Amino acid sequence: MCGIVGYVGPNSTIDVLLGGLKRLEYRGYDSAGIAVLTDEGHLGTRKRAGKLGILADDLDEAPLPDGHTGIGHTRWATHGGPTDGNAHPHLGDDGKLALIHNGIIENFAELKQELVDAGASFTSETDTEVAALMVGDVYKKTGDLTTAMQRVVARLEGAFTLLVMHQDVPGVVVGARRNSPLVIGLGDGENFLGSDVAAFVEHTKRAMEIGQDEIVTIRPGSVEVTDFAGNPVPTREFEVAWDATAAEKGGWPSFMKKEISEEPEAVGKTLLGRVHEGAVTLPELDDLTGALTDIDRVVILGCGTAAYAGMLGKYAIETWARIPVDVELSHEFRYRDPVLSERTLVVSVSQSGETMDTLMAVKYAKENGARTLSICNTQGSTIPRESDAVLYTHAGPEVAVASTKAFVAQVTALYLLGLHLAAVRGTLDAAQVAAQLEELQNIPAKLDQVLESTASRIAEFTPWLGDTQSVLFLGRHVGYPVALEGALKLKEVAYIHAEGFAAGELKHGPIALIEPGQIVIVLVPSPRHENTLHPKVVSNIQEIRARGARVIAIAELGDKAVAPFADEVIRIPYAGPLFEPLLGVVPLHIFAMELATAKGLDVDQPRNLAKSVTVE
Numbered sequence: 181m182c183g184i185v186g187y188v189g190p191n192s193t194i195d196v197l198l199g200g201l202k203r204l205e206y207r208g209y210d211s212a213g214i215a216v217l218t219d220e221g222h223l224g225t226r227k228r229a230g231k232l233g234i235l236a237d238d239l240d241e242a243p244l245p246d247g248h249t250g251i252g253h254t255r256w257a258t259h260g261g262p263t264d265g266n267a268h269p270h271l272g273d274d275g276k277l278a279l280i281h282n283g284i285i286e287n288f289a290e291l292k293q294e295l296v297d298a299g300a301s302f303t304s305e306t307d308t309e310v311a312a313l314m315v316g317d318v319y320k321k322t323g324d325l326t327t328a329m330q331r332v333v334a335r336l337e338g339a340f341t342l343l344v345m346h347q348d349v350p351g352v353v354v355g356a357r358r359n360s361p362l363v364i365g366l367g368d369g370e371n372f373l374g375s376d377v378a379a380f381v382e383h384t385k386r387a388m389e390i391g392q393d394e395i396v397t398i399r400p401g402s403v404e405v406t407d408f409a410g411n412p413v414p415t416r417e418f419e420v421a422w423d424a425t426a427a428e429k430g431g432w433p434s435f436m437k438k439e440i441s442e443e444p445e446a447v448g449k450t451l452l453g454r455v456h457e458g459a460v461t462l463p464e465l466d467d468l469t470g471a472l473t474d475i476d477r478v479v480i481l482g483c484g485t486a487a488y489a490g491m492l493g494k495y496a497i498e499t500w501a502r503i504p505v506d507v508e509l510s511h512e513f514r515y516r517d518p519v520l521s522e523r524t525l526v527v528s529v530s531q532s533g534e535t536m537d538t539l540m541a542v543k544y545a546k547e548n549g550a551r552t553l554s555i556c557n558t559q560g561s562t563i564p565r566e567s568d569a570v571l572y573t574h575a576g577p578e579v580a581v582a583s584t585k586a587f588v589a590q591v592t593a594l595y596l597l598g599l600h601l602a603a604v605r606g607t608l609d610a611a612q613v614a615a616q617l618e619e620l621q622n623i624p625a626k627l628d629q630v631l632e633s634t635a636s637r638i639a640e641f642t643p644w645l646g647d648t649q650s651v652l653f654l655g656r657h658v659g660y661p662v663a664l665e666g667a668l669k670l671k672e673v674a675y676i677h678a679e680g681f682a683a684g685e686l687k688h689g690p691i692a693l694i695e696p697g698q699i700v701i702v703l704v705p706s707p708r709h710e711n712t713l714h715p716k717v718v719s720n721i722q723e724i725r726a727r728g729a730r731v732i733a734i735a736e737l738g739d740k741a742v743a744p745f746a747d748e749v750i751r752i753p754y755a756g757p758l759f760e761p762l763l764g765v766v767p768l769h770i771f772a773m774e775l776a777t778a779k780g781l782d783v784d785q786p787r788n789l790a791k792s793v794t795v796e
């Protein structure tokens with residue numbers, strides 16, 4: 181959950197670190213800190229509780245001497261509250277060594293006791309300080325920072341990325357990772373380390389992956405990667421597919437607003453190059469080809485918004501490919517002894533590719549013989565590395581903590597997978613696949629229409645909802661995952677209690693929540709769909725209206741039946757049953773953002789959250 185950046189090179193280290201941290205702040209914003217080694221061999225650190233801006237202001241008021249070696253950290257607190265003292269870096273070797281950490285060192289209490297028994301004293305409540313003191317102690321004995329890192333990581337349990345530097349070794353930063361992200365940025369006479377490529381994409385688009393249980397030592401002119409035992413390991417370079425401006429606000433008031441506006445593009449780019457003459461082309465899945473005809477079951481794993489995208493994937497894959505699909509929250513999956521075999525395809529869905537719950541579930545699935553496919557938005561991240569195959573979504577960098585454009589890209593990728601499965605298994609013929617693909621290809625233009633027609637309208641009516649305490653979301657069939665997504669978004673950015681329900685479930689209990697004035701947002705399926713859901717959902721609206729609910733309906737442009745029973749109707753263009761959620765979700769994203777904005781909240785960095793949840 182924390183953001184980590186390291187730098188060695190000729191440029192201003194403070195500028196590189198602060199620039200990198202700014203792009204990584206979505207990972208955590210409880211505190212920030214940097215350590216910089218001057219050419220005169222002075223190791224300076226500065227760390228402050230609160231968002232990065234507080235550290236930056238502090239450095240403006242009282243500058244730290246600059247240098248050419250440094251590390252920086254932005255924290256999402258786990259052990260110890262968000263205070264200056266608990267902020268990273270932490271020091272070892274009598275203040276000559278600085279270390280930063282992402283993850284949790286699970287055996288820290290036992291290691292701390294050993295250090296205390298040996299006479300060490302601690303200045304923070306973190307698990308991290310244990311690692312700083314341990315690396316410092318081994319460095320004192322060996323005089324080699326890489327060796328010190330190797331010896332210490334061998335004793336650590338849990339998930340961690342560590343970066344360390346020492347005042348006696350200018351121009352060197354050593355990193356290590358286990359189940360926590362770290363990527364190398366390759367420059368010209370300079371090198372970088374970062375939790376993800378956003379940390380250095382402003383300086384270089386050449387990047388290199390680091391595998392699990394590996395150690396990297398960067399110097400301005402070299403990069404060495406070994407396993408934890410010190411043996412060299414093969415590395416893989418890749419080119420970052422987007423540039424720095426894609427991760428900037430570019431004049432938008434918030435990343436969330438910008439990213440909602442990019443939803444049409446996210447769908448379009450995820451389709452790009454994958455549809456040819458009415459057929460799906462997914463060379464990424466070549467390694468799984470035999471497996472795809474052989475599987476008898478699909479399990480989709482994800483958390484939060486990614487899990488809701490997975491639920492839509494279930495509807496599509498079952499409809500088109502006629503394979504049973506289960507969708508499960510990653511953190512529940514491996515603890516319930518799931519039934520898996522080599523005929524199970526486990527599809528993980530993750531924007532960041534670093535969600536620890538999903539990563540562990542994928543590893544578990546692999547260990548238990550399943551085939552694994554990852555649907556992911558972040559190159560160089562861990563979940564794709566751990567999977568048999570990856571289908572990248574091309575939503576571009578998503579910075580706001582609330583996931584928006586990644587959701588529609590994930591649904592698009594799952595739909596491509598569903599149509600691919602249908603084609604290879606022969607459950608749809610070529611013409612049927614082509615017809616569905618045509619619908620999918622029409623979505624970006626329809627999304628443009630939704631944005632154009634709904635954005636200002638929702639902005640107009642949300643202020644009168646500003647003091648509302650609770651909002652319910654109802655949907656049926658594919659509208660149900662969208663209702664869950666709308667409720668999640670409202671909770672996380674507007675801090676309003678919200679629940680999503682399957683509309684048919686209402687009468688089984690939740691209708692008791694309806695009292696005069698209760699706001700209910702209802703996703704109404706198009707009356708043109710062949711299923712008979714439209715009249716049923718309209719009846720649900722009447723039932724809650726009769727009990728005093730205020731209804732905001734999301735309904736198709738031509739639907740005349742809804743308006744008499746709704747207080748507000750947000751219109752979306754027609755789309756086939758499986759495609760409607762890609763349109764209906766956008767007003768809900770806008771609604772959450774506008775309501776949060778009306779309440780004066782920071783929509784990009786909501787309280788208590790981090791974009792990438794790298795702890796279990």
Ligand code: M6R
Nearest residue numbers: 484485486530531532535582583
């Ligand atoms: O990076 P991931 O897609 O794996 O993240 C999964 C969830 O943590 C994420 O979707 C979370 O629910 C979002 N903040 C929702 O907006």
